[in-house]
């Protein structure tokens with residue numbers, strides 16, 4: 001009888017402990033971590049030399065956005081592949097020994113799914129993404145995938161930069177190249193940073209695109225989408241690595257770069 005009681009008490013404790021662990025994990029999405037390479041603000045100031053290899057970046061996530069050594073193309077990570085969309089509109093799989101000066105990746109899992117998403121403009125799509133994020137907590141990070149047919153989309157990439165590096169908003173004035181497509185199947189990979197990320201990245205959404213054949217892509221400037229599927233990963237953990245080198249350490253990263261960031265994010 002005694003051992004029977006002990007067994008019951010034991011089982012009761014196990015149930016309580018398991019329930020406790022479960023709640024903590026659900027509250028914090030501890031399996032989901034956003035990994036960031038350097039700051040958007042350092043990239044904006046011309047810190048274009050890569051600090052992490054593509055091969056190493058893949059160990060921190062399978063989905064995300066970024067750029068390459070010398071701003072040599074837009075980075076789109078999707079399903080564990082890292083694509084590079086370069087200045088002439090073409091896309092290749094980035095080699096593992098290529099390096100990255102700025103990126104955000106996560107191991108994607110769809111916590112939220114919505115079907116039949118329609119948006120006539122990038123602003124409208126961002127509103128849908130933002131309201132979906134708000135429903136799940138506006139102060140979390142989000143990685144989103146919008147998959148299906150883009151009725152229209154304009155993406156950009158840029159010419160590779162040579163030293164001495166100019167600030168990104170200066171470089172893009174002459175070196176940005178834009179490409180427009182209609183009725184193209186693919187995936188928009190979008191990152192959401194909450195308002196408090198002002199000094200490390202930029203609050204709101206940043207969208208990159210890769211076509212389903214992996215041949216076209218870039219940083220999204222405008223788009224319209226029809227009956228697309230939206231998946232969102234709610235992320236409650238953030239990690240960042242920064243380069244330890246002179247060019248990085250001498251930069252004034254307290255400078256307010258909002259205006260310059262806005263210039264490079266949207267269509268001018």
Ligand SMILES: [Zn+2]
Nearest residue numbers: 206207208219
């Ligand atoms: Zn971009």
